[in-house]
Amino acid sequence: MSLLRNRNFWIGVIVVALAIAPMLAGNFTVSLLNDIGIGALVALGLVLLTGIGGATSFGQAAFVGIAAYATAWLTTTQGMSPWIGLLFALLLTGLSALAIGMLTLRLGGHFLPLSTIAWGLSIAMLFGNVDALGRHTGLSNIPPLRIGGWSLADPRAIYYLIWVLVGLAFLFSQNLLQSRPGRAIRSLRGGATLLASVGADAYRVRLTLFVTAALFAGLAGWLYAHMNRFVSPSPFDVRASIEYLLMAVAGGLGQLAGALVGSALVLVLKNGLQDVLPMLTQRAGQLEAVAFAALFILLLHFARGGLMGFVRRWTRGRFSAAPAQASATPVEPLAHRTLPDRGSPILTVTGAVKRFGGLVAVNDVSFDVKAGEIVGLIGPNGAGKSTMFNLLTCTLPMTAGQVRFLGQDIAGLPQRTVARLGLARTFQHVKLRPHMSLLDNVALGAHSRTNAGVLKAGLRLDRAEERQILQEAQRQLDRIGLGDRAHELAGSLPLGTQRILEIARALAADPVLLVLDEPAAGLRRKEKMALGELLRKLREDGVTILIVEHDMDFVMKLVDRLVVMNFGSKLVEGVPSAVRADERVQAAYLGSVV
Numbered sequence: 001m002s003l004l005r006n007r008n009f010w011i012g013v014i015v016v017a018l019a020i021a022p023m024l025a026g027n028f029t030v031s032l033l034n035d036i037g038i039g040a041l042v043a044l045g046l047v048l049l050t051g052i053g054g055a056t057s058f059g060q061a062a063f064v065g066i067a068a069y070a071t072a073w074l075t076t077t078q079g080m081s082p083w084i085g086l087l088f089a090l091l092l093t094g095l096s097a098l099a100i101g102m103l104t105l106r107l108g109g110h111f112l113p114l115s116t117i118a119w120g121l122s123i124a125m126l127f128g129n130v131d132a133l134g135r136h137t138g139l140s141n142i143p144p145l146r147i148g149g150w151s152l153a154d155p156r157a158i159y160y161l162i163w164v165l166v167g168l169a170f171l172f173s174q175n176l177l178q179s180r181p182g183r184a185i186r187s188l189r190g191g192a193t194l195l196a197s198v199g200a201d202a203y204r205v206r207l208t209l210f211v212t213a214a215l216f217a218g219l220a221g222w223l224y225a226h227m228n229r230f231v232s233p234s235p236f237d238v239r240a241s242i243e244y245l246l247m248a249v250a251g252g253l254g255q256l257a258g259a260l261v262g263s264a265l266v267l268v269l270k271n272g273l274q275d276v277l278p279m280l281t282q283r284a285g286q287l288e289a290v291a292f293a294a295l296f297i298l299l300l301h302f303a304r305g306g307l308m309g310f311v312r313r314w315t316r317g318r319f320s321a322a323p324a325q326a327s328a329t330p331v332e333p334l335a336h337r338t339l340p341d342r343g344s345p346i347l348t349v350t351g352a353v354k355r356f357g358g359l360v361a362v363n364d365v366s367f368d369v370k371a372g373e374i375v376g377l378i379g380p381n382g383a384g385k386s387t388m389f390n391l392l393t394c395t396l397p398m399t400a401g402q403v404r405f406l407g408q409d410i411a412g413l414p415q416r417t418v419a420r421l422g423l424a425r426t427f428q429h430v431k432l433r434p435h436m437s438l439l440d441n442v443a444l445g446a447h448s449r450t451n452a453g454v455l456k457a458g459l460r461l462d463r464a465e466e467r468q469i470l471q472e473a474q475r476q477l478d479r480i481g482l483g484d485r486a487h488e489l490a491g492s493l494p495l496g497t498q499r500i501l502e503i504a505r506a507l508a509a510d511p512v513l514l515v516l517d518e519p520a521a522g523l524r525r526k527e528k529m530a531l532g533e534l535l536r537k538l539r540e541d542g543v544t545i546l547i548v549e550h551d552m553d554f555v556m557k558l559v560d561r562l563v564v565m566n567f568g569s570k571l572v573e574g575v576p577s578a579v580r581a582d583e584r585v586q587a588a589y590l591g592s593v594v
């Protein structure tokens with residue numbers, strides 16, 4: 001039983017089975033396996049883009065088509081080698097994806113999937129209307145691939161090339177997900193603000209992912225053209241795109257293996273239906289579409305995790321890849337910032353004003369934070385604390401006033417730029433990635449201190465830097481007392497521990513200033529005590545903290561200085577004992593614990 005649950009055993013079985021399949025199988029099966037491999041390449045891009053990155057595409061077949069037509073045109077009309085065709089096809093697909101992505105990926109909600117239908121339709125229509133591309137007749141006599149003197153015209157010969165490329169694409173994707181850009185991709189569903197808080201640009205991450213997925217589709221298109229030796233518009237229309245999406249959904253959108261399983265499932269089913277339906281009706285074509293639509297609906301109702309979702313449950317997750325691990329032997333630590341001298345001003349807010357229409361949420365507020373202290377920003381409900389927090393982390397634009405961080409005016413800068421300058425934050429409503437390990441969640445925090453990109457990560461050329469990141473993440477987990485739970489999933493932690501984990505993620509950015517948004521909200525007494533102890537320990541280590549908090553009792557015992565807000569204005573500023581004794585503060589809180 002344990003062997004059956006071993007991931008590497010199954011990978012070995014699949015590789016051996018694929019290697020001997022052409023020797024045992026008939027022509028039809030080999031051709032079907034070729035189609036499955038090509039489908040798996042496209043579906044793999046969709047698992048990354050849609051399943052992991054959260055951007056649904058109904059236009060992936062258009063990228064298959066761009067590559068297929070590009071190589072078909074170059075090799076038939078210009079007489080070039082199919083290998084030059086590969087470069088041309090990938091270049092054209094990558095550039096098209098870049099242009100389309102730049103135009104559409106900023107669209108939120110349902111507009112993105114709708115726009116993919118629009119460009120999916122128009123590109124397929126383009127193929128059918130350009131003379132040079134043979135209009136609806138397409139392009140034929142595409143030369144077969146050759147490796148040296150070996151022709152890959154025979155389906156059994158191109159089979160090996162297809163499956164080696166499928167294997168490499170899976171390996172690339174697997175490496176990518178266990179890396180710096182991979183953690184950012186896996187965090188896309190957490191929202192742009194989460195990524196901005198670690199210095200990453202969600203739009204750029206999504207665009208890179210979109211181009212990567214398109215390049216997988218492009219590779220599939222190139223293989224398709226030289227395998228079939230003929231291209232026409234219909235295999236690249238929106239119907240084909242939906243079929244690729246169905247493959248990814250049927251296999252399991254959350255896991256890379258889902259692409260392979262889904263492609264096999266859909267194509268075997270399709271072939272089965274094409275055999276059976278004509279015996280039952282003369283309208284087999286229409287019935288096939290109905291059968292697939294029904295399958296799609298059933299999957300969405302009963303098996304959103306696809307076939308791999310069942311496998312995962314059966315193996316209780318042990319089938320998935322080994323989690324990232326910090327290296328046992330120490331490596332060179334990531335570079336640290338030089339921190340400002342204790343007592344020197346880090347953050348200076350001058351005359352901050354924020355208006356929402358007629359409502360003045362923050363009204364001429366000024367205060368500063370000096371290196372090495374914990375400052376609390378407090379006030380009753382609606383006092384303007386959260387708005388002030390958003391102003392100084394540049395989540396909201398200011399109406400008037402100035403915020404200087406390390407001597408630089410940061411008002412109006414993008415949030416991610418401010419994060420890169422050394423201002424790290426946590427969230428009132430915790431923003432962790434529940435399906436990522438504690439180690440991966442904290443490693444995301446070091447994003448802005450490192451720079452490996454998709455290509456480097458996919459080719460595993462980032463390992464030295466990756467070891468440094470994981471070592472830093474483990475160090476921060478040890479610092480907050482969660483070092484021995486590094487491989488647990490963040491979603492399994494209670495709220496209090498999740499808040500502390502967010503602090504570790506912020507610390508992994510090596511910040512100059514840590515800004516905490518109501519860290520004690522929703523915590524039980526014991527959890528609050530643990531949090532207080534951790535923050536005191538961080539202050540001893542020289543970390544500067546600004547804490548926006550509701551819980552007066554918690555904050556009074558912790559901070560060096562308090563800024564009290566009421567009705568959007570600064571009411572009082574001083575040490576906790578003076579603030580506690582101030583009549584204006586007592587009146588503002590109307591007798592609550594001060």
Ligand SMILES: Nc1ncnc2c1ncn2[C@@H]1O[C@H](COP(=O)(O)OP(=O)(O)OP(=O)(O)O)[C@@H](O)[C@H]1O
Binds near residue numbers: 381385
């Ligand atoms: N996006 C917005 N649009 C309009 N009004 C807003 C917006 N955000 C906040 N406000 C208003 O600004 C005022 C200050 O709100 P803010 O959330 O900053 O206060 P707070 O001190 O954080 O309150 P709480 O402790 O209840 O979270 C409130 O009257 C609130 O309704």
